Amino acid sequence: MIRTKAAVLEAKDSPLKIKELTLMPPKEREVLIKMEAAGLCRSDLNAINGHTRYNMPLVLGHEGIGIIEDVGQGVTTVKKGDRVILSWASYCGNCFFCNKGLTHQCHTIAWPRGKGLLPDWTTRFRDGDKEVYHFNLVSSFSEYTIVYETGCVPIGRDIPAQIASILGCSVVSGMGAVFNTAGFTEGGTALVIGGGAIGMSIIQALRIRNASNIILVEPDEAKWNAAKKCGAMHTISNKEKMPIEEVKKLTDDFGVDYTFDCVAVQDTVKDSFEMTRRGGTVVVVGSPHPLSKFEVPAIDFHQEKRLIGSLYGSSNPQRDIPKILDYYRKGELNLEGMSSGSFPLDEVNTAINELAAKGGKYYITFSSR
Numbered sequence: 001m002i003r004t005k006a007a008v009l010e011a012k013d014s015p016l017k018i019k020e021l022t023l024m025p026p027k028e029r030e031v032l033i034k035m036e037a038a039g040l041c042r043s044d045l046n047a048i049n050g051h052t053r054y055n056m057p058l059v060l061g062h063e064g065i066g067i068i069e070d071v072g073q074g075v076t077t078v079k080k081g082d083r084v085i086l087s088w089a090s091y092c093g094n095c096f097f098c099n100k101g102l103t104h105q106c107h108t109i110a111w112p113r114g115k116g117l118l119p120d121w122t123t124r125f126r127d128g129d130k131e132v133y134h135f136n137l138v139s140s141f142s143e144y145t146i147v148y149e150t151g152c153v154p155i156g157r158d159i160p161a162q163i164a165s166i167l168g169c170s171v172v173s174g175m176g177a178v179f180n181t182a183g184f185t186e187g188g189t190a191l192v193i194g195g196g197a198i199g200m201s202i203i204q205a206l207r208i209r210n211a212s213n214i215i216l217v218e219p220d221e222a223k224w225n226a227a228k229k230c231g232a233m234h235t236i237s238n239k240e241k242m243p244i245e246e247v248k249k250l251t252d253d254f255g256v257d258y259t260f261d262c263v264a265v266q267d268t269v270k271d272s273f274e275m276t277r278r279g280g281t282v283v284v285v286g287s288p289h290p291l292s293k294f295e296v297p298a299i300d301f302h303q304e305k306r307l308i309g310s311l312y313g314s315s316n317p318q319r320d321i322p323k324i325l326d327y328y329r330k331g332e333l334n335l336e337g338m339s340s341g342s343f344p345l346d347e348v349n350t351a352i353n354e355l356a357a358k359g360g361k362y363y364i365t366f367s368s369r
């Protein structure tokens with residue numbers, strides 16, 4: 001058992017509390033991580049504002065980089081001393097979905113993960129004798145955490161913490177949506193709705209795949225410059241209304257081959273259908289409100305338009321994170337430009353407020369003890 005300082009969500013719409021918790025030792029296939037840095041992502045915000053519901057108290061954070069300090073029984077894929085990127089998409093490796101290579105859909109892990117539990121349906125964090133829940137099997141806003149071994153991807157020491165800490169969720173989800181979910185092929189045209197971290201990752205993946213046209217629709221003009229550096233060829237505002245005609249004009253009046261909708265609300269999905277050509281595909285990449293619905297013109301299906309979802313970019317962390325790091329090492333992927341700055345764990349609420357007010361990609365640092 002060790003003591004760890006962690007940021008705990010105790011009630012909806014309340015600031016996180018910095019607390020000293022107890023962490024039990026890792027059990028079967030689990031590893032103990034000493035955190036180096038943790039990324040802050042919009043899903044952390046969605047847990048705070050109740051957009052998605054979790055058991056509480058809960059240690060937030062679902063991206064990060066750390067060093068393996070200890071391993072439980074049966075751990076074979078990583079070892080003590082490994083520097084690892086943490087991914088919330090851990091998997092059992094042996095269920096219906098894992099056996100089909102669809103580890104991001106792992107059915108065994110999804111249920112306990114949604115309840116704030118580890119794969120064996122228990123918790124390792126304690127506040128006195130009270131159980132504290134895990135967030136998405138990561139809980140990276142803690143000096144130490146316990147994760148499942150398949151949620152760890154060993155990487156070299158050459159990747160700086162500011163890059164590695166923000167890679168595990170939005171970058172994988174965005175790039176995977178292009179490479180895996182859509183299977184985007186060279187020369188295609190694409191529209192991206194929403195210029196947040198996922199949207200920027202999608203734009204970079206499209207550029208790497210040599211898209212012939214990359215259009216970003218984003219109301220905040222302050223994000224346009226960064227989007228152009230990432231590879232966007234046209235940036236258009238939807239502050240007043242969705243620029244349906246402009247997008248069509250940029251694509252021979254037909255519409256794009258693929259629309260990646262990172263906003264994922266009724267209006268954007270409906271408009272995405274209009275801006276996508278016959279036989280084209282709308283990929284819903286954002287995380288929709290659990291109770292929302294999408295209504296689209298049925299006749300569009302007669303034109304062979306497709307509407308598909310993308311969870312974690314259909315990615316497997318062990319297969320896809322090393323590929324993403326290769327693009328970064330070759331200079332083809334700009335991740336420095338994505339980082340908006342860092343805050344120590346004690347100031348995690350300031351980082352959360354910054355993200356809520358301005359967007360951006362922040363990371364949390366830990367003072368070593």
Ligand SMILES: [Zn+2]
Nearest residue numbers: 041043169170
């Ligand atoms: Zn996330």
Ligand SMILES: [Zn+2]
Nearest residue numbers: 092095098106
């Ligand atoms: Zn599985």
